[in-house]
Amino acid sequence: MNYNYLFTKLIKCYCGGNYRGKLERKVPSYICSKYSNYGSCTRRKVKEDLLLYYVERFCREQGITFEKNIYFIHEIVDIITVNEEGKTTIKYKNGEEQKIS
Structure with a gap:
């Protein structure tokens, strides 16, 4: 079964690597590709549900219908x-930012 990762190509690591989607115990998450491929970065996982929560909250605050x-x-x-x-930061196209711990 293929999973369609919603944040593909949007997540960047401080090391310059891109985050890539990975199912861990059936939970969609993202990890740094440099860690995954070469072990040359720290393994910092970001869960998709957490990102969705913050994006949906942002949309509610902006009066945007979330999809x-x-x-x-x-x-x-x-x-x-x-x-x-x-620490994760979401930057929106309207210039606003959300910091996530």
Whole structure:
């Protein structure tokens, strides 16, 4: 069974790597490709449900009808970054940011 990762190509690591989707115990998550492929980065996992929660909350605050599909997500999210401490920041195309611990 293939899973359609909603945040594909949107998540960037502090090391310069891209995050890629991975099912872990049937839970969609993302990890750094440099960690996954080479072990040259720290394993910092970001769960898709957490990202969806924050994007949906942002949409509610903005009066936008949330849609759970890759096209909608890519239409409003500019980039998601993960820093060295594992803190995640969602940057939206309207210029706003959300920090996630």
